[in-house]
Amino acid sequence: MVTGSLRPVKERVYILLDGGNTEDRLSLGTNLFITALIVLNVGTYIAGTVDWVGAQYGWYIYVFDIICVGVFTIEYVLRVWSCTVDDRYSSPIRGRIRFMLSPYALVDLFAILPFYLPVVIGEQGAERVLRIFRLFRLLKIARYSSSTTLITNVFRRKSHELMITVLVMSIWLVFISSLMYYIERSAQPEVFSSIPAAIWWGVVTLTTVGYGDVVPVTPLGRALGATIALLGIGLFALPAGIIASGFTEELNRRRQGDRYCPHCGEHVDELADEPQAHTEKAELDD
The missing domain is CATH 1.10.287.70 (Helix Hairpins)
Known part of the structure; x- marks a missing residue:
């Protein structure tokens, strides 16, 4: 379990990003914002493959992609940071590694890897593979x-x-x-x-x-x-x-x-009162 003064903050971030409480306007708004960003990002990437669009608006698409990657990176880091409020990931190191290997977390990671890998290993020989990996951002919608x-x-x-x-x-x-x-x-x-x-x-x-x-x-x-x-x-x-x-x-x-x-589709009698508990149950069922 998470101890210390940061626990309330981590719990709030965890629930905010998880979106389990549909009556929390901030949580709902955050999820809608990320969903819209995913759709726009994938849409602009697809449009950029059209020659004349890429030639005329390529720079704007690139800048927008950087902004999206920044948001997705912050989201991923916050998820990894706050996951320790979940008893299954309570260990600061092993718990976070286990969380990072979960299906949704892997999708989040693959969604941002294409931006950072060329900086580390270079684009030569891996450019097409890395571009295909960008489409993993579309799979992020599954979370919402x-x-x-x-x-x-x-x-x-x-x-x-x-x-x-x-x-x-x-x-x-x-x-x-x-x-x-x-x-x-x-x-x-x-x-x-x-x-x-x-x-x-x-x-x-x-x-x-x-x-x-x-x-x-x-x-x-x-x-x-x-x-x-x-x-x-x-x-x-x-x-x-x-x-x-x-x-x-x-x-x-x-x-x-x-x-x-919104994650498991189960009917919940007290979703607003126990969003985190129900989300944990849904993830365990998965």
Whole structure:
């Protein structure tokens, strides 16, 4: 636990940045401000990839990026500094390291790394990778979006069913790809050169995408391909049905009350009185 005169300040900063108390106007305003900054920052970065926009407004985009990185850096530092008010991160060193390795904290770190790494290691050989990492700033919205929380909850609650479906689909994919390999390899040895190569055909066929770059030419292969394509419609509808069911259940849960945690989507009876306790519970559930 945090001791000393700084504890009230750390608690206030922790709750302010966490946004668990939706009735705290300052906390809500802070979260809205950071969310808007994320959207604007990613938007200007995307616009800057247009040649004429980059040529005419590149300097302004760069300055705005510096301002955003400064805000995100301050936010990250404050989160690491104040995380020790949480019992799970109470250790000044190990607790903070554990917090820094949490998913949201890693997203926050990756969002600012592209700005600082070129200063340390130089941009040569890593420029494109670092620019791609800038898009991690878009993932920061997940911390403030109830819609993202809803999606996360659905996948978490239906993870067992989805894993079973993925396992069944993987087994079926390997089976039909292997079968097609043995049927077509004599007619198209350069296309169906191995089972892994045939798996690409299996993925395209099962998903009913049908790129047409790899197709069977033998009568038996075409008959099998047509059958697999029809079966793929039903097979890939399974995860869609599971996710749709999860959304229905989650929305019904939210309609049972008026107040919800913006992070976990759970109905909270006393959210305003115990925002930190509920946030800790939600993070433990994750």
